[in-house]
Amino acid sequence: MSIREKHDYPGLLFVCEGVDGSGKSTQLNLLRTWLQQEGYDVFFTEWNSSQLVKKTTKIGKKKKLLTPTTFSLIHCTDFADRLEHVIIPPLKAGMIVLADRYAFTAFSRDVARGVSREWIRSVYDFAVRPDMAFYFRPTLETAIGRILVGRTSLKYYEAGMDLGLSHDPIESFRIFQTRILDEYHAMVGEWDLQVIDADQSIEEMQTQVREKALPLLKSHNLRKSRR
């Protein structure tokens, strides 16, 4: 199995990508609600949520022990655990898996931190290739505005403070997020990301998401829990 090749499981894997504040989690939740109403069995997984690995990541972040390389590897460890336990089993059973962030998050964020583009792609080579990957693309101002609303401070790694880009967290965040957006932008063709303009209304975005997902749902014989 390789992220570069189509998988042959009977299920479907949808992933959503985008910087913080792009609205991707809201969109994935709306997609989930719709699919469940349609009677599909839907499984959901979030970036950085494996019980087995989470503790280590948390300690590393809290104590600022992580370097670009270990930051990258610990997130991949987390991903590997979820891939095996949360993502692959439902796919084998002909169900739908929705992933809030996937390997592309590492491809953009870790490269923005300085790790090699080629290396990070080979590290994640064991991942299942998604059937469809949505990329919610906001303008930088929209993304920063959404993140900063109602917040008094940015987290250390989130703002890329470990890179020494600026002493001002907001300025650091701006530079770091710009780099991430550039990496995402360059990946659209490489991974066939489905671009959704994230400056639109929630409803407009969701309409596009469902329109894109529909042909895939129709062409697959997926397991339904209700009819």
Added chain:
Amino acid sequence: MKKAKFYGAGVPGMEKLDLPGKLIVIEGTDGVGRSTHINLLHDWLEQIGKGVLVTGLTRSPLIGGGLQAAKESKYLGRNTMTLFYATDFADRLENEIIPALRAGFIVIADRYLYTLIARDTVRGANSGWLRELYGFALVPDAVFYLNIDIDNLVARVLRAGKLNYWEAGMDMGLADNLFDSFYIYQSMLLDEFEKMRKEFKFSTVSCQGSVRSVQTRLRKKIEKIFKTPKTT
């Protein structure tokens, strides 16, 4: 002064570091006597006035605890385990090994990525993937491979009363008892090390003979490294 040299892309921000120290790796399978020889080398090197740091596998402050807990869980997948170990390895490399080398220390590594690759390869991991994964690792100044054949290894480990679950590879279900499992598993590991000898330029040290004679052979080889500093 020599520059850092990596197997692949290396560690971000550390590509052009000057590393006046020496990284010496002692490789070899479980029970071959690595710790004994490392202790003797440590004493000797300090006696001749060198700063020495000894480092092993899975001792990093970041991962140490989490890795131990994960290992005890029965639900850890192969890739997850590989990546956990790789994270641990990277943490020690960046926070322990490289800083010591920058400060001119002799770093003795009790095993290196070769053991990790051997263990994962016999468990079915893709060997090409493993080599790419460890592209961040520093190329050592020397790798001394303590070589032993399986029958002598079995005898040594039995005499020391040290047959254990992991070193016997019991997780692989190779046999229904510790002894047979150890024999099969360690034979597989020795085969993997054999394959890596050329690829990673191991300097092989035979474990035949007394501790003292093996130690003498090791010291002679190490003295050569000090005399002819690599310029790479």
